Amino acid sequence: MQRLIRYSPLLILAVVWEAVARSGLVARSALPPLSDVILAWVQLAGTSDFWINAADSLYRTFAGLILAIVIGALIGIAMASSRPIRTLLNPIVEVFYPLPKSALIPVTALWLGLGDASKILLIFLGCMLPVTLGAYNGARGAEQSLMWSARSLGASRLRMLFDVVAPSALPETLNGIRTALATSFVLLVSSEMIAARSGLGFMIGFLGDGGNFDAMFAVVFTVAFMGFIADRLYQAAMQRVLRWR
Amino acid sequence: MQAPAAAQIVVDQITHMYRPAHGQPVLAIDDVSLEVRPREFLALLGPSGCGKSTLLYLMGGFLPVETGRILIDGKPVTGPGPDRGVVFQHFALFPWKTVRGNVLYGLERAGIPKEERLKRAQAYIDMVGLQGFENSYPSQLSGGMRQRTAIARTLAIDPNILLMDEPFGALDAQTRSLMQSELLAIWRRSPKTVIFVTHDVQEAVYLAERIAVMSARPGRIKSIIETNFDRSDPNLFKQPAFIEKVDEIWGLVRNEAMLAQRLAAG
Numbered sequence: 038m039q040r041l042i043r044y045s046p047l048l049i050l051a052v053v054w055e056a057v058a059r060s061g062l063v064a065r066s067a068l069p070p071l072s073d074v075i076l077a078w079v080q081l082a083g084t085s086d087f088w089i090n091a092a093d094s095l096y097r098t099f100a101g102l103i104l105a106i107v108i109g110a111l112i113g114i115a116m117a118s119s120r121p122i123r124t125l126l127n128p129i130v131e132v133f134y135p136l137p138k139s140a141l142i143p144v145t146a147l148w149l150g151l152g153d154a155s156k157i158l159l160i161f162l163g164c165m166l167p168v169t170l171g172a173y174n175g176a177r178g179a180e181q182s183l184m185w186s187a188r189s190l191g192a193s194r195l196r197m198l199f200d201v202v203a204p205s206a207l208p209e210t211l212n213g214i215r216t217a218l219a220t221s222f223v224l225l226v227s228s229e230m231i232a233a234r235s236g237l238g239f240m241i242g243f244l245g246d247g248g249n250f251d252a253m254f255a256v257v258f259t260v261a262f263m264g265f266i267a268d269r270l271y272q273a274a275m276q277r278v279l280r281w282r
Numbered sequence: 283m284q285a286p287a288a289a290q291i292v293v294d295q296i297t298h299m300y301r302p303a304h305g306q307p308v309l310a311i312d313d314v315s316l317e318v319r320p321r322e323f324l325a326l327l328g329p330s331g332c333g334k335s336t337l338l339y340l341m342g343g344f345l346p347v348e349t350g351r352i353l354i355d356g357k358p359v360t361g362p363g364p365d366r367g368v369v370f371q372h373f374a375l376f377p378w379k380t381v382r383g384n385v386l387y388g389l390e391r392a393g394i395p396k397e398e399r400l401k402r403a404q405a406y407i408d409m410v411g412l413q414g415f416e417n418s419y420p421s422q423l424s425g426g427m428r429q430r431t432a433i434a435r436t437l438a439i440d441p442n443i444l445l446m447d448e449p450f451g452a453l454d455a456q457t458r459s460l461m462q463s464e465l466l467a468i469w470r471r472s473p474k475t476v477i478f479v480t481h482d483v484q485e486a487v488y489l490a491e492r493i494a495v496m497s498a499r500p501g502r503i504k505s506i507i508e509t510n511f512d513r514s515d516p517n518l519f520k521q522p523a524f525i526e527k528v529d530e531i532w533g534l535v536r537n538e539a540m541l542a543q544r545l546a547a548g
Contacts (some may be wrong), residue, residue: 182374185344188362190439191391200387204378281378281419 069251078255087240091259094229094236097153098221101160105217109165110210113172114202117179130166138163138220139227146232156228156236163224164217171213175206208282211275218271222264237263290475291318291341291443296350298336310336312500313350320442321473325480325490327535329542333501334479335447341477342368342445354443364388367441371448373432375420381407381431382416388439406434409468426457430464437468444476450485462489466513483531487524488513495534498542505534 051071057063058070081087116123116130141159149155179202187197229238237260244253293316300310311333318324326334339345341352343362352359354366362368375384385406389399407416410430420428429449436444449465450458462485469476480486486493487509497504509527511518518524 180374182370182372183376185339185342185362185368186370186374186376186435187387188344189342189364189366189368190388190435191364196391201376204376207378282421 066248066250069254073251074254074258077249077251078258081252081255087256090235090237090240093153094225094238094260095263097156097236098160098225100153101157101224102164102217102221104157104161105164105221106168106214108161109168109213109217110172110206112165113169113174113210114176114198114206116169116173117176117206118198118202130169134166134170138224142224142228142231145228151232151234155232156225159228160221160224164221167213167216167220168210169213171209171211171216172206175209176202178209179205208279211278215268215271215275218267219264222260222267226260288319289317290320290322290355291316291477292351292353293317293337293341294351294353296337296340296347296352298333298340298345298348300336309500311340312502314501314503315350316494316503316506318475318477320475323469323476323478323489323491325478325486325493326496327480327483327486327493327531328496328501329498329535329539330481331542331546332496332498332538334481334496337496337501338445338447338477338479341443342366364392364439365441366443366445367436367439369429369432369436369444369446369449371451373420373425373428373452375428375432375435377420380417380419381412381423381434384420384431385435385438388435392439402438403434406438409437410434410464424457425453426461429453429461433465433468437472440472442474444474446476446478448479448481451480451482458485465489483535484519484528487511487528487531488518493531495531496538498538499545504538507531 054068055071058065058068112126116126138159141162145155145159145162149158183201183205184197187201188194192200225236226238226241229236230242233239237256240256241253241260244250244256293314296311296314297309298311299307301307314333314337326337328334336345340347341354341359343359343366347359376387379387382403385403386399389402394402404416407413410433412427412430412434415423415427420431423431429452433449450461453461466489478486478489488511491509493507493509495504495507496502507527507530511521511524511527515521
């Protein structure tokens, strides 16, 4: 019930949208009525084409993200615990972190073509650094007395890295992953619109070019909803993992 | 200097420079020698910044010995190890592990079979009076309970030597005095060599058999005082002999504390 009240502004927005679109004040191609968009979505959902494209998009996002998380976290912890690695990688991270990742879309397309691989590489490259920085900062913040405790309780140096440094780095790493999650959807949709033959981003571009604006909006909604759900699920999982705090 | 065979810990002419990340190195410990017998309870007493914790960390193997040597059972210290259990001032519990998880950690590292491990952990949790809190996280416990968890975690690996760095410094007065008598009870039941760092004179006189009084920076051992009180006497704190001893040591420490304050004020 509370949730219903919390999200009620969305209902107001929907009513205003419907009213403005039906009033004739704006062109139908700029803003189709919400009810038509919903109808278009129901129609789309009845086609296998839509689900195949959605599955392609999900696969690309998660493959890229998992690579970014695993490799990004390992690099961050390695940077925090080894001075040579830090010296080597710090300037590279510093220079590439602020780079607008969408600039890499043509680059990965050039290297790997228009299929899944170029999207996965793009999302991996674009989402790795927030994870790396989170893990790095978290691991550097690991308390000395905790590391000493582990060592004096019989942990080897390597063991201590897993048992103390990694969990110390977890909260900040998880924040980095949340940023990565949001970035991944941006990169997914824009790269699919520019250089792909399938995926939800590709559908948005394709339907828009064809003048099928009701359906185009329906796909935009789908992507927005996916991003929202992913973030919600992620936050719930994060709270569970960090329940000791 | 030839160490008598009886000494379990030999600190031999240790000099240590503290090197901050920025700024000048500081002479933290200057030519300290000390011998500790097996199952002795020794207090390292001194004002803050006198290097007493640094000395403890050197014995623990956390800091590298640069000048001089430290021998444990005749062997030089090369790093931390489970033969020397450590209790830190701010508990240093793993916040992501429950009370049980913390106490189990050292037993897991020692490769003790699961059933035996759980039994031992429970025994130590019971010993420090934390039954019912096995599944609590440190963030859910009071300071005294956290320190009891830390003590149980350290005792569970049954170290010969206990290194304690102002373990009760972060606790309120009542909890501190409770913990002090509990520590003595534990020590009586299973005697271990204890090095107990503190800046609290009364605490040192109450707990320790021998007190090494340290001078302000650079840390040197100013004098070593033997005490011999009946620690089971509940009125010990009111005995004239006890008060006299505290006063005597206060006299030694006071000058150093004032000196330390002046040093800190720059």
